[in-house]
Amino acid sequence: xxxxxxxxxxxxxxxxxxxxxxxxxxxxxxxxxxxxxxxxxxxxxxxxxxxxxxxxxxxxxxxxxxxxxxxxxxxxxxxxxxxxxxxxxxxxxxxxxxxxxxxxxxxxxxxxxxxxxxxxxxxxxxxxxxxxxxxxxxxxxxxxxxxxxxxxxxxxxxxxxxxxxxxxxxxxxxxxxxxxxxxxxxxxxxxxxxxxxxxxxxxxxxxxxxxxxxxxxxxxxxxxxxxxxxxxxxxxxxxxxxxxxxxxxxxxxxxxxxxxxxxxxxxxxxxxxxxxxxxxxxxxxxxxxxxxxxxxxxxxxxxxxxxxxxxxxxxxxxxxxxxxxxxxxxxxx
Amino acid sequence: xxxxxxxxxxxxxxxxxxxxxxxxxxxxxxxxxxxxxxxxxxxxxxxxxxxxxxxxxxxxxxxxxxxxxxxxxxxxxxxxxxxxxxxxxxxxxxxxxxxxxxxxxxxxxxxxxxxxxxxxxxxxxxxxxxxxxxxxxxxxxxxxxxxxxxxxxxxxxxxxxxxxxxxxxxxxxxxxxxxxxxxxxxxxxxxxxxxxxxxxxxxxxxxxxxxxxxxxxxxxxxxxxxxxxxxxxxxxxxxxxxxxxxxxxxxxxxxxxxxxxxxxxxxxxxxxxxxxx
Ligand SMILES: Nc1ncnc2c1ncn2[C@@H]1O[C@H](COP(=O)(O)OP(=O)(O)O)[C@@H](O)[C@H]1O
Ligand SMILES: [Mg+2]
Numbered sequence: 001x002x003x004x005x006x007x008x009x010x011x012x013x014x015x016x017x018x019x020x021x022x023x024x025x026x027x028x029x030x031x032x033x034x035x036x037x038x039x040x041x042x043x044x045x046x047x048x049x050x051x052x053x054x055x056x057x058x059x060x061x062x063x064x065x066x067x068x069x070x071x072x073x074x075x076x077x078x079x080x081x082x083x084x085x086x087x088x089x090x091x092x093x094x095x096x097x098x099x100x101x102x103x104x105x106x107x108x109x110x111x112x113x114x115x116x117x118x119x120x121x122x123x124x125x126x127x128x129x130x131x132x133x134x135x136x137x138x139x140x141x142x143x144x145x146x147x148x149x150x151x152x153x154x155x156x157x158x159x160x161x162x163x164x165x166x167x168x169x170x171x172x173x174x175x176x177x178x179x180x181x182x183x184x185x186x187x188x189x190x191x192x193x194x195x196x197x198x199x200x201x202x203x204x205x206x207x208x209x210x211x212x213x214x215x216x217x218x219x220x221x222x223x224x225x226x227x228x229x230x231x232x233x234x235x236x237x238x239x240x241x242x243x244x245x246x247x248x249x250x251x252x253x254x255x256x257x258x259x260x261x262x263x264x265x266x267x268x269x270x271x272x273x274x275x276x277x278x279x280x281x282x283x284x285x286x287x288x289x290x291x292x293x294x295x296x297x298x299x300x301x302x303x304x305x306x307x308x309x310x311x312x313x314x315x316x317x318x319x320x321x322x323x324x325x326x327x328x329x330x331x332x333x
Numbered sequence: 334x335x336x337x338x339x340x341x342x343x344x345x346x347x348x349x350x351x352x353x354x355x356x357x358x359x360x361x362x363x364x365x366x367x368x369x370x371x372x373x374x375x376x377x378x379x380x381x382x383x384x385x386x387x388x389x390x391x392x393x394x395x396x397x398x399x400x401x402x403x404x405x406x407x408x409x410x411x412x413x414x415x416x417x418x419x420x421x422x423x424x425x426x427x428x429x430x431x432x433x434x435x436x437x438x439x440x441x442x443x444x445x446x447x448x449x450x451x452x453x454x455x456x457x458x459x460x461x462x463x464x465x466x467x468x469x470x471x472x473x474x475x476x477x478x479x480x481x482x483x484x485x486x487x488x489x490x491x492x493x494x495x496x497x498x499x500x501x502x503x504x505x506x507x508x509x510x511x512x513x514x515x516x517x518x519x520x521x522x523x524x525x526x527x528x529x530x531x532x533x534x535x536x537x538x539x540x541x542x543x544x545x546x547x548x549x550x551x552x553x554x555x556x557x558x559x560x561x562x563x564x565x566x567x568x569x570x571x572x573x574x575x576x577x578x579x580x581x582x583x584x585x586x587x588x589x590x591x592x593x594x595x596x597x598x599x600x601x602x603x604x605x606x607x608x609x610x
Contacts, residue, residue: 089445126347
């Protein structure tokens, strides 16, 4: 393999509209090679459209992008030879078995039938779906389908993998498995461009994050930088007696920072620039005899970052009930 | 199989080994990718034979119903009617199957699997051409089922095996042409069900307003005129002439020309729509 350019993806001014909808309204990206780069944004932000332009499935209306040194419009074929896409919809064939899916991809990539079969079996085993390999994928659980989908992206090792919301709708156990696979990929030198609307996922996996909303980049940096850019952490306090919350709020407001009352009638939080002032505030509450059930001092979560950047909250976790009944998963165990 | 990790779980170390050990084969040629897609089509017939049953059950049902209910009245005897109607039902059966080319394409598009194909380093039209290969197997099976049923019912055409094979081949070639109409429908309509319903909404009247079931001699004038120019009639006439061992050159050439014209118009539309989806 020839040496990769330092930037796996370099995009400037990418735009794409569908009728009146400006799906992507001018996005710049610089994705370093060999790491996981997160594209974080709420539903409809333009993540999928961006990824589809980079994977040469959609032609940009304006702007340019180079993927692994090749232009996505003029050298589409070269790009396709180096990348893999695991789409937002499971991009496997439900009416084939898991094994047939991987054999098909192997053959389409140029393997002869025996080599394609051997590769399929190796991947099925590694991804923990060998037990269901001969069953039609439509009978597989969501978590197993996702793993098969990612395996299909690795039949021939790509230099760059696009993962579009790989854990949306998965239960926590399946989600952790997908995360582990993503980490294994990067450890072997593959670059991952990960689209997600889960802040926790970007925080867990990504080395760099770009936050997009309404088709535009609104922030960029490491997870740590993004948190720091919001500036401060927060002191969270829960009182023994909810009746004393107003009094506690006055104390913290004067000694720590702006106070927000939380839905729990005994809880409040204060924005806090430095830890010393939090300690002073807690001391004063103690002197005044306000009973403290518990307290914590945290840096802002990515949720708070997102709220601060966009003015509206992002979804924070998989919605319940999206997972189809995990019938085969149980059988396979 | 590994027993040290949780069964049914991904094994990170094995994943790393699998990634590291991957070989990159040389790029495949156009023929081998088309064959791979054709193999996919055949597997689907194997896994979901209901499609084929759906599509052949209707013609077979009509065959039985028309032969035994109306055969005597329409042609004097059941046996004489069977001779007339069987090639027509062969046409109906294979032509109905073409709707599934559109259904299959639409199904792929509503799932994410087309994105996978399009992100591979293969020609963009490869899935379409490969699907055609798989469809040909479907057409041959649909036609063979009807011919087999005919044999069971006592159908013995004058043209023998050769005539039957030629008739089947002609019908299959015509269906290649027609299938591009339904791939366009499959690319335009929203759901596989819509494609299926839309397809049959057109094909049912077109098949019935042909000479498949009845000799048009007794029809009123305007209707007779339509039946005469209906390509399905021409194809049925051609197929009939082949199974009877007296090939009707004009009908055969017109059938092939219609197929070529349909492909010439709808194949480019299909590829253009497919690229832009
Ligand atoms: N093929 C399409 N036709 C019309 N509108 C589309 C299409 N694809 C995406 N959009 C619209 O573009 C916007 C961005 O969509 P998308 O890129 O899928 O966002 P995300 O992946 O971040 O949820 C949305 O408003 C969506 O409705
Ligand atoms: Mg999306």
